[in-house]
Amino acid sequence: xxxxxxxxxxxxxxxxxxxxxxxxxLNLRTIALEGNNVIYKPDCGKVLMKLRKPKITASxxxxxxxxxxxxxxxxxxxxxxRRLARVLQKLGFRVRFSAFKVVNVLAVCSMPFSIAxxxxxxxxxxxxxxxxxxxxxxxxxxxxIKATVQVFSTGSITVxxxxxxxxxxxxxxxxxxxxxxxxxxxx
Amino acid sequence: MASTSxxxxxxxxxxQCPNHPDAILVEDYRAGxxxxxxxxxxxxxxxxxxxxxxxxxxxxxALKDPxxxxxxQNPLLNGGDLTTMISKGTGSASFDEFGNSKYQNRRTxxxxxxxxxxxxxxxxxxxxxxNLPRNIIDRTNNLFKQVYEQKSLKGRANDAIASACLYIxxxxxxxxxxxxxxxxxxxxxxxxIGRCFKLILKALETSxxxxxxxxxxxxxxxxxxxxxxxxxxxxxxxxxxxELDLVPGRSPISVAAAAxxxxxxxxxxxxxQKEIGDIAGVADVTIRQSYRLIYPRAAELFPTDFKFDTPxxxxxxx
Numbered sequence: 254x255x256x257x258x259x260x261x262x263x264x265x266x267x268x269x270x271x272x273x274x275x276x277x278x279l280n281l282r283t284i285a286l287e288g289n290n291v292i293y294k295p296d297c298g299k300v301l302m303k304l305r306k307p308k309i310t311a312s313x314x315x316x317x318x319x320x321x322x323x324x325x326x327x328x329x330x331x332x333x334x335r336r337l338a339r340v341l342q343k344l345g346f347r348v349r350f351s352a353f354k355v356v357n358v359l360a361v362c363s364m365p366f367s368i369a370x371x372x373x374x375x376x377x378x379x380x381x382x383x384x385x386x387x388x389x390x391x392x393x394x395x396x397x398i399k400a401t402v403q404v405f406s407t408g409s410i411t412v413x414x415x416x417x418x419x420x421x422x423x424x425x426x427x428x429x430x431x432x433x434x435x436x437x438x439x440x
Numbered sequence: 441m442a443s444t445s446x447x448x449x450x451x452x453x454x455x456q457c458p459n460h461p462d463a464i465l466v467e468d469y470r471a472g473x474x475x476x477x478x479x480x481x482x483x484x485x486x487x488x489x490x491x492x493x494x495x496x497x498x499x500x501x502a503l504k505d506p507x508x509x510x511x512x513q514n515p516l517l518n519g520g521d522l523t524t525m526i527s528k529g530t531g532s533a534s535f536d537e538f539g540n541s542k543y544q545n546r547r548t549x550x551x552x553x554x555x556x557x558x559x560x561x562x563x564x565x566x567x568x569x570x571n572l573p574r575n576i577i578d579r580t581n582n583l584f585k586q587v588y589e590q591k592s593l594k595g596r597a598n599d600a601i602a603s604a605c606l607y608i609x610x611x612x613x614x615x616x617x618x619x620x621x622x623x624x625x626x627x628x629x630x631x632x633i634g635r636c637f638k639l640i641l642k643a644l645e646t647s648x649x650x651x652x653x654x655x656x657x658x659x660x661x662x663x664x665x666x667x668x669x670x671x672x673x674x675x676x677x678x679x680x681x682x683e684l685d686l687v688p689g690r691s692p693i694s695v696a697a698a699a700x701x702x703x704x705x706x707x708x709x710x711x712x713q714k715e716i717g718d719i720a721g722v723a724d725v726t727i728r729q730s731y732r733l734i735y736p737r738a739a740e741l742f743p744t745d746f747k748f749d750t751p752x753x754x755x756x757x758x
Contacts, residue, residue, distance in 0.1 A: 367688065371650060379647055385691040386619050386651070387634045406689040436685065 264424055266417065268359040269324040273334050275317045275341060275348040284313065287344055302337065309333035313341075320356075327355050327417055357413060360420045364408035364428075366435035373404060373434040393430075395423055402427050408435075455484045517560065517581055518553055556588055559598045566606060569625040570617070579609040583644070592643045596636055600628045604636035611648045616655050618693055620721030653678035653696040656720070660700060663719045666709055669747070674703035676743040681734045684741075690730050697722045698730035702738060705756055708749040713758075728758050 281300050285293035292301040300313045307329040311321045321337065324330035331353060338350045370391045374383040381404075383391035390403040390411075400414035400423035410427070414420045457463055457476035465474040465483055474484030526543055528534070536542050560581055567577045583605040587593055593601055603626040610617045623630045641647060654675050661671035678699035681687055687695050697720040704711040713724040713731075734741060739752045 369685075370689075374650060379645075382638070382641070382647070383650060384634070384638075386693065389689050389691070436688075 262362055262364070262424065262428070264360050264362045264412075264421065266325055266358060266360045266420070268322065268357075269327055269330045269355060270320065270322045270357040270359075271324070271327075271330040271334060271353060271355045272318065272320050273338075273353040274351050275319065275338055275346070276351055277317050277347050277349065279313060279315050279317055279341065279346055281313070281315050284341070284344060288340065302340070304333055304336055304340075306336065307333035309337070311337050327358075330355060355416055357415065358417050358420050360412045360417075360424075362410050362412065362424055364410065364431055364435070366432075367408045368404055368406055368431055369434050369436050370404065370406050373430065376434065377430060393427060395426060398422055404431065457481055457483050517585055518557070555598055556585065559584055559588070559602045562599055563602050563606060566603065566622075566625045570621065572606075572610070576606075576609050576613050576615075579612060580605045583608055583640070586644060587640055590643055593636065593639050596639070597628065597632075599626065600632045600636045601640065602626075603628050603633045604640050607633065607637055608640060608648060611651075614655075616651050618656070618721055624721075651692050653682060653692045653699065656693065656696050657700070660696065660716070660719050664700070664704070664711055664715065666700070666704055666711070667707075670700075670703045670707045670709060673707070673743055673746050674700045677702055677734070677741040680741045684737065686737060687730055687733050690733070693720055694722050694726045694730045695734075696720065697727045698734055699741075701727055701731055702734065702741070702755065706742065706746070706748050706750050706752070710750075731758060 281293065281295075281298070284300050284302070285291055288300075288302060290303045290305075292303075294301065298314065302311045302313060303309070304311070307324055309321055309323045309330070311319050311333075313319050319334070319337065321330060321334050324333055334353055335350060338348050342348045370383055374381045374391050377393065380395070381391050381393045388403075390405045393402040393404060394400075395402070398414065398419050400412060400419050402423055403411045404427075410424075410431070412420045412423050412427075414423055455465065455474060457465065457479065459481065460476055460478040463476050463478045466477050467474050467484075472485070473482045475482055528541055529543065534542050563580050563584065564577060567580070580602070584602055587601055587605065603622055606626075607617065607619065607622050610622075619630050619633055622633060626633070657671055657675045657678070661674065666674075674696070678692075678696050681695055681699065682692075687698075697716050700720075701711065701713055701716050704716075713727045716722075717724040717727055735755070735757060738755055742748075742752065
């Protein structure tokens, strides 16, 4: 298992996606004209606002729903969301921060060994799927915790799940399966 | 098939032989009788005769068989409806004064399955372009029918689903076609076919076998006009390369293309990377990349009985 190894595996969270609402209708034109660091996309009907401090990109819709991406941790995401709401408040809208929810967490992890993808797929038949023509990684979907693990032949894996805890569980679960299909010693 | 004996499921008053009430009557459909097997008494009479109405003298499979009515049914796929239509009339009485035909209604005959029939036609057209045999087409039709009835992919374009079914059928029959080959005969993009493919596998809860390099060798080599020796050598090279794990993470198609390149360059029939890339649907830089990976151990990869036109050390190095 992960914890019984000599070196613990580093799970690096690269992206946290969260959504929240500001409970009021937003005028996208005003935001586009008066806000800093904004990109207006009228064909999509949204405004992209990038924040510097927690490095975050937010898609803002006129209904008041906002999707916030690019954060590196759940707290960061919440902080960035609040900052964003503050910016909108300063622009003159009557915002109310509500319904904050972390929707997706993406993490990467690197195994100290290479993996034989074909063996991995054959061992875990219906749950793992590998289509070399479409994508170079094998996807392993863990249904009950709703996480997806993409396994590359170099040994790096990317895990996506609804929260950080799920991601950690997913790595724990998939590690023994990967260990079985490792390739002896990197060249 | 000459005689059938009815079961007890029907609640109609059973005819019975007066002498042998327990005996099961034997039906003679030719004469339209029901006969008791014990004593031979003809019990039922005037049973509808299912024999043919006239005699036909077949003359080497004439175009139409006069004792058959209508098209060959395809009950497995169409839900077996027996609807009839009024056809366009012949003769002068069916046209009104302006020359238009009087009865114009050739409308929907089976609206619920119209999309499915259309899809079957599309599947046959696509399969025809790449000369796929009948069994693959049948399998594709079956898959499409299953997917269509499930309705889980209802929003997707039927052509996309049909193309993905064709891809799956080829895989299941053991003769996989690359996505690019299916793309070439379909109007749908590779991305969309790939998406539908994954969705269909999930909807039908099946999985397919992984593709190997050997599946494509015979097709690519014959398209390039390479002799059998080169094809066998390329198959061996590709298999060895995968076994020795010289090409981790490379698509089997790219590895196959690189193997063909190496084998053809070592033989008398040299093919350029561009030609091979054209046939396999691989970019020539990709072939170059994979070739670079297998080149260092080229000597081990060739089969032992291979006749070299160009020796291993003179192989092109890119």
